[in-house]
Amino acid sequence: MNLIFLGAPGSGKGTQAEFVSEKMGIVPISTGNMLREAVKNGTPAGLSAKEYMDRGDLVPDEVVIGIIKDRVAQDDAKKGFILDGFPRTVQQAESLEKMGVNIDLVVEIHVADEKISARMGGRRVCDSCGASYHVEYKPTKVDGKCDSCDGNAVQRVDDAPETVLSRLKTYHEKTAPLRDFYSQRGKLKTVEGQEEIADTKRLTFEAIGCNN
DSSP states (O other): EEEEEEEOOSOOOHHHHHHHHHHOOOEEHHHHHHHHHHHHHHHHHHHHOOOOOOEEEEEEEEHHHHHHHHTTTTTGGGTOOOESOOOOOOHHHHHHHHOOOOOOEEEEOOOOHHHHHHHHHHHEEEETOOOOOOTTBBSSOOOOOOOOTBBBBEEEEESSHHHHHHHHHIIIIIITHHHHHHHHHHHHHHEESSSSSHHHHHHHHHHHHHHO
16 A cells, blocks of 8 residues: 655654554655755765755755655565655656556645644654654653664754744645645545544544554
């Protein structure tokens, strides 16, 4: 099953994608993590993307699409995948269709902007493996240290308050129209994000038709 998870930055779509990936045995593909890894390693794609990511802007299509095309062609994605962070524009969605990639379902995790701003202030990401945490909702076992690899769990530059506002503005202008794009194709289901992660998980699994 090939899925797309939509939602504003900080809506929790990445966390829900992890739950579904584990339950269904399909690979999660986060363009954000892939790009941050490329930035960390200083690859050409990373260098191209860094200046846009630091401002909270979208990375140009030609950079992202090339990365995605290579990733979905890998063996572990052949039995199904979850795209988290792509597509972010209608143009990218059209490019995905032109690539011949079939999407079975698009799940939107909807959370109000004011709640997102509060959430992202507490988000922490491992600077080594990219694992995501939250000081309130998903704290690390040891303060400031990643549970998986013992790397440093830090606040990303693009989670700073002024950047969050810019990212939300960009989302509403460029990414939100994807709801209509996929709704017209009969592939969109919207999940209202809840205060408790477990409640959102239950609703997400129901939307997909998967037993919790």
